[in-house]
Amino acid sequence: MATSDPPPTEADPSALMCHSDEVGLCAKCWRKTHRYGRGGNPLCSYCFAAVSAQWGPRVRRTPRA
Template identity: 50%
Template sequence: MTTPVNLPPEQCPSSLRGRCSRCHAPCHRYGHGGNPLCHSCRAEVESKRQTKPKAA
């Protein structure tokens, strides 16, 4: 059985759920498509990464 990527935590099997490493909210942390950050924290980190000036 394959698990779709970016499942909301309430739809994710319990074996693939964990806590966000930043805010400790439940998230799809393990397995295919898992991420140590929840959707909110990941969006915040990505937005800061895009606005950060590149080092020369």
């Protein structure tokens, strides 16, 4: 596993590159990240990488029912 992830207090790089009203908090580590679309559970790229490593590359972010 990656051990070089920055601390959650540090925003995800994607959050710095997107529009400010598209910034949300990662559902897992609460760092600022790019929110893809309205609602849903944003994951920062670090958590998303961990999730896709766990569940496979085909996993997609799915809205919670």
